[in-house]
């Protein structure tokens with residue numbers, strides 16, 4: 680269910696309520712942890728629905744490059760998922776705005792930059808860090824949407840970026856954040 684949509688410099692930024700594992704965008708983003716070994720929440724759902732190839736490629740990455748630091752992003756195949764790629768990023772465990780906001784901004788920005796480098800045209804994000812990592816929802820929504828919209832305003836090759844919220848409550852928080860950004864970008 681789509682709750683909001685904005686056109687930004689030739690791209691669409693949409694907010695919807697749904698399950699990210701069902702999205703047919705070129706790639707979906709995973710809110711992972713630095714070990715890339717899977718977990719609960721959206722991470723668990725993506726690994727379950729995508730199958731073992733995702734974990735295999737994550738393990739190879741960690742063997743070759745080490746753990747993925749918070750705010751960085753890497754990509755794997757998407758296995759059985761309808762998307763072609765999974766971009767794994769690590770959000771901050773919320774401590775304070777001063778410490779956590781730059782890391783959350785970086786998680787969104789690095790995911791978008793990697794998608795652009797890979798020639799991806801459509802991408803779905805979950806609400807990074809607002810579950811197990813306890814980032815306050817309203818603040819996280821503001822950070823997510825302002826980071827995505829400023830990247831799209833630069834003239835991104837991404838045609839569609841979708842925020843996929845798991846609950847209606849989350850979807851409404853993101854819609855309110857979007858309304859604020861539209862009023863004063």
Ligand code: APR
Nearest residue numbers: 698699710712718719720721722724808809810811812845
């Ligand atoms: N589709 C979309 N969103 C989902 C789905 C899904 N299938 N499942 C859960 N979510 C939502 C949650 O409701 C929450 O709003 O994803 C958001 C992020 O919550 P978490 O998955 O807990 O992610 P995060 O807060 O970033 O914590 C990351 O949790 O699972 C572990 O391995 C992960 O250790 C890492 C930590």
